[in-house]
Amino acid sequence: MDASFRTKGIVDKYRMYQLDFQKTCSQDKDPSAKVMQAIEAEQLKTVRYPADGKYFGDWKQGEKIATSGKGLTWTDKTPHNNGGGCYNCHQMSHHEIAYGTIGTSLLEYGKLRGNSEEVVKYTWGKIYNAKAFNACSRMPRNGDAEILTEQQMKHLMAYLFDPNSPVNKK
Amino acid sequence: MRNRTAQFVMAAGMIALNVTTWSPSALADAATDEIAKYREMLADGNPSELVAAQGEELWKVKRGTKNATLEQCDLGLGPGVIKGAAAQLPRYFKDTGRVQDLETRLMTCMETLQGIDTKELNKTKWGKGEMEKMEALVAYIVTESNGHKINVDMRPAQMKKMYELGKMAFFYRGGAMDFSCATCHGQPDKRIRLQDLPDLREHKGAAAGWGSWPAYRVSNGQFWTMQHRLNDCYRQQRFPEPIYGSDVTIALSVYLAANGNGGPVLTPGLKR
Numbered sequence: 291m292d293a294s295f296r297t298k299g300i301v302d303k304y305r306m307y308q309l310d311f312q313k314t315c316s317q318d319k320d321p322s323a324k325v326m327q328a329i330e331a332e333q334l335k336t337v338r339y340p341a342d343g344k345y346f347g348d349w350k351q352g353e354k355i356a357t358s359g360k361g362l363t364w365t366d367k368t369p370h371n372n373g374g375g376c377y378n379c380h381q382m383s384h385h386e387i388a389y390g391t392i393g394t395s396l397l398e399y400g401k402l403r404g405n406s407e408e409v410v411k412y413t414w415g416k417i418y419n420a421k422a423f424n425a426c427s428r429m430p431r432n433g434d435a436e437i438l439t440e441q442q443m444k445h446l447m448a449y450l451f452d453p454n455s456p457v458n459k460k
Numbered sequence: 461m462r463n464r465t466a467q468f469v470m471a472a473g474m475i476a477l478n479v480t481t482w483s484p485s486a487l488a489d490a491a492t493d494e495i496a497k498y499r500e501m502l503a504d505g506n507p508s509e510l511v512a513a514q515g516e517e518l519w520k521v522k523r524g525t526k527n528a529t530l531e532q533c534d535l536g537l538g539p540g541v542i543k544g545a546a547a548q549l550p551r552y553f554k555d556t557g558r559v560q561d562l563e564t565r566l567m568t569c570m571e572t573l574q575g576i577d578t579k580e581l582n583k584t585k586w587g588k589g590e591m592e593k594m595e596a597l598v599a600y601i602v603t604e605s606n607g608h609k610i611n612v613d614m615r616p617a618q619m620k621k622m623y624e625l626g627k628m629a630f631f632y633r634g635g636a637m638d639f640s641c642a643t644c645h646g647q648p649d650k651r652i653r654l655q656d657l658p659d660l661r662e663h664k665g666a667a668a669g670w671g672s673w674p675a676y677r678v679s680n681g682q683f684w685t686m687q688h689r690l691n692d693c694y695r696q697q698r699f700p701e702p703i704y705g706s707d708v709t710i711a712l713s714v715y716l717a718a719n720g721n722g723g724p725v726l727t728p729g730l731k732r
Contacts, residue, residue, distance in 0.1 A: 294706035297700055298700055298701035301635075302700065305636065305699065306699055306700055308632070308634045312634050313633075316632050316633045316640060318661065363695045364695055364700070378653060388653045388654050390652040391651050392650050392651075421638075428639075428643045430639075
């Protein structure tokens with residue numbers, strides 16, 4: 291593997307070297323429940339909740355972030371200003387039909403789950419580090435891996451929970 | 461053929477227009493429709509025919525420090541045999557002691573027969589200079605396997621070893637987004653946005669995925685070799701760049717071809 295890759299653009303060669311959990315999750319089947327739990331506990335420690343206690347930004351900006359799949363490839367100019375690429379994997383709103391199916395449907399997310407503290411904190415944690423809840427999840431660690439900023443994640447939270455967001459409103 | 465290509469270029473212009481004026485969801489529908497229309501329109505002709513014709517000429521042109529043609533190149537079925545050769549690649553070659561895919565085998569022929577320095581390819585952009593010539597040769601050779609069956613010889617120990625390496629690479633997670641090939645190609649019936657993703661672990665998906673590449677890509681009007689396809693998947697995977705012709709690219713090709721063994725070869729493919 292090592293001799294087969296080289297640095298290109300913003301993607302340094304070291305990016306091919308694996309973190310421990312990435313290595314453990316590099317097989318067709320999930321590891322044992324015990325191993326999974328240990329990874330999840332480690333990953334949960336990385337989650338940082340908003341310091342100001344505010345979880346929600348602007349759903350309109352959230353929609354743009356959810357739709358954009360841009361960022362962190364060697365053709366991107368900067369490692370910042372990334373999209374969330376959520377639509378690559380998730381159904382989200384009533385009107386966008388170009389959604390992927392690798393993830394579960396998030397249609398009417400806020401309407402179906404409500405906005406209890408538990409649900410809000412769980413959702414923040416899932417977006418921040420999906421591996422804290424499913425060790426080998428296909429979903430990226432948006433916060434922990436610095437794909438998205440705290441502000442961008444707040445916009446996405448609004449997109450999922452705001453009653454006026456097309457995720458919840460027809 | 462030329463006529464058809466002109467039509468094709470016009471239609472491609474229409475799609476570009478739609479992209480800028482339509483809403484995203486309407487666009488998605490329209491784009492799928494348009495592509496279905498092209499497929500029909502091109503049912504008996506593929507723009508890669510032009511590329512393949514250039515490749516056929518190149519095969520017979522004297523080049524390099526040895527001022528020789530590629531006509532004696534052995535792609536596995538004997539010197540100069542092209543018909544069906546691509547369907548049986550990658551293959552273990554005794555003369556080089558390596559498992560080679562079509563592109564790395566062509567590099568060997570260019571070096572030994574023609575005296576061309578293929579290290580340049582590593583620094584050349586897709587579609588430019590020596591790479592453009594490589595692409596033309598590939599288009600020519602894979603056209604001569606159209607309608608054959610994927611038939612890679614998995615008996616040699618070297619092939620088995622490459623398969624294991626390819627499998628390892630397929631599930632190897634890393635990079636900023638923790639992706640592996642399996643993140644996108646490791647489950648049945650999934651898609652990204654509206655693009656269907658073949659499950660490349662299984663015979664059916666691997667046969668469809670491997671057997672339809674190299675291909676002409678409608679969206680950007682380019683002919684892509686398999687090395688190019690893999691390169692772009694690694695880009696989407698947020699990995700550093702796989703070096704042209706490197707072990708990992710050949711190993712993945714062996715993994716895909718072996719999983720697809722027996723499936724139809726429909727090359728050059730025609731893709732979105």
